[in-house]
Amino acid sequence: MWPDRRILDLFKTEFPIVLAPIAGAMDAELAIAVAQGGALPCLPCAMLSPEKAREQVNIIRGRVSAPLNLNFFCHKPVDADPAREAIWRQRLAPYYREHGLDPAAPVSAAKRAPFDAAFCEMVEELKPEIVSFHFGLPEPKLLQRVKAAGCLVMSSATIVREAIWLEENGCDVIIAQGAEAGGHRGMFLTDNIAEQPGTFALVPQVVDAVKVPVLAAGGIADGRGIAAAFAPGASGVQIGSAYLRCPESTVIAPARVALAQARDDSTVITNVMTGRPARGVANRVMREVGPVSADAPAFPHAATALGPLKVAAEKLGKVDFTNLFAGQAVRLGRDMPAAELTRALAGAALARLAALGG
Numbered sequence: 001m002w003p004d005r006r007i008l009d010l011f012k013t014e015f016p017i018v019l020a021p022i023a024g025a026m027d028a029e030l031a032i033a034v035a036q037g038g039a040l041p042c043l044p045c046a047m048l049s050p051e052k053a054r055e056q057v058n059i060i061r062g063r064v065s066a067p068l069n070l071n072f073f074c075h076k077p078v079d080a081d082p083a084r085e086a087i088w089r090q091r092l093a094p095y096y097r098e099h100g101l102d103p104a105a106p107v108s109a110a111k112r113a114p115f116d117a118a119f120c121e122m123v124e125e126l127k128p129e130i131v132s133f134h135f136g137l138p139e140p141k142l143l144q145r146v147k148a149a150g151c152l153v154m155s156s157a158t159i160v161r162e163a164i165w166l167e168e169n170g171c172d173v174i175i176a177q178g179a180e181a182g183g184h185r186g187m188f189l190t191d192n193i194a195e196q197p198g199t200f201a202l203v204p205q206v207v208d209a210v211k212v213p214v215l216a217a218g219g220i221a222d223g224r225g226i227a228a229a230f231a232p233g234a235s236g237v238q239i240g241s242a243y244l245r246c247p248e249s250t251v252i253a254p255a256r257v258a259l260a261q262a263r264d265d266s267t268v269i270t271n272v273m274t275g276r277p278a279r280g281v282a283n284r285v286m287r288e289v290g291p292v293s294a295d296a297p298a299f300p301h302a303a304t305a306l307g308p309l310k311v312a313a314e315k316l317g318k319v320d321f322t323n324l325f326a327g328q329a330v331r332l333g334r335d336m337p338a339a340e341l342t343r344a345l346a347g348a349a350l351a352r353l354a355a356l357g358g
């Protein structure tokens, strides 16, 4: 039925569909619903403490007996630079004043922690079937411990060179993330966002370059996209934006409206939300300060000064400073329970594949 069974055999899911870790937009509830629908669930841990992540994993495992993917960032952390912070605060000062906030008041630092010894201990204890990374891989000692815990490892590649590096460094599955994708570019051997190929150009070239199974990611949001991913040789798909409007996501009401109204040309790549290039629906700060600004502090520190603005605007029902990360196919997303959506996606893909085969 499916043209390629490698992901099904490896992950032991009903469908070759993987829920993309959508940090900041989901918790255990979406993971549970997607697992009930037959796809691979995940828990993005980048914005969680190990304690909170452990709690969420226990909730998922208490309700479904599906394989689980725990996802981590593995960027090299840099300390906040007070000089750049000051420039950024100055750039945002008019918005602070507009919202009755003091631009000089202390704010709590944005949290996006890379995979470290504490997370590694959690992985060794919980033994998720799969561990995935964004921005490369952690240092070899930590990666060895993850593999020794019996976890399959996957990570995102945005160019062929990254895919080859990931395979050579122990990845069992490569996620080929095309430029259409929502959220941060997983890039780690380049920082040139103009270089990132689209999904349809990237997937066949990654498939040709590596032996491990490849998941296609970026702009895949319905049965047509899933069916199309198999033609150039993907063994499955990783889907994020299509799930953002499911009732089980943690996306707040005004952001749901913005996502529902988004069109094919509503997303841009920006660095103003976190300091690292990511695709999202353009909001006020992205339009007026970015979408790319040399003033934005390094990842994740750009998010720090946006924190109070986000809270103040959201109180007014606005998403002017809220992260609306989403990909170019966000318009195809549906407001539908995630288990139902997963089955609908798989059914539509199989029907499309059958039609193409006939």
Ligand SMILES: Cc1cc2nc3c(=O)[nH]c(=O)nc-3n(C[C@H](O)[C@H](O)[C@H](O)COP(=O)(O)O)c2cc1C
Residues within 6 Å of the ligand: 020, 021, 022, 023, 024, 025, 044, 045, 046, 071, 072, 133, 134, 156, 177, 180, 181, 182, 183, 184, 217, 218, 219, 220, 238, 239, 240, 241, 242, 324, 325, 326, 327, 328, 329
């Ligand atoms: C809101 C949002 C948050 C994301 N957060 C993460 C993350 O924490 N870790 C990760 O590996 N990928 C993250 N991604 C990227 C996804 O893994 C994936 O590449 C992307 O969703 C695929 O494109 P699509 O959104 O068009 O389906 C995020 C994407 C979105 C839309």
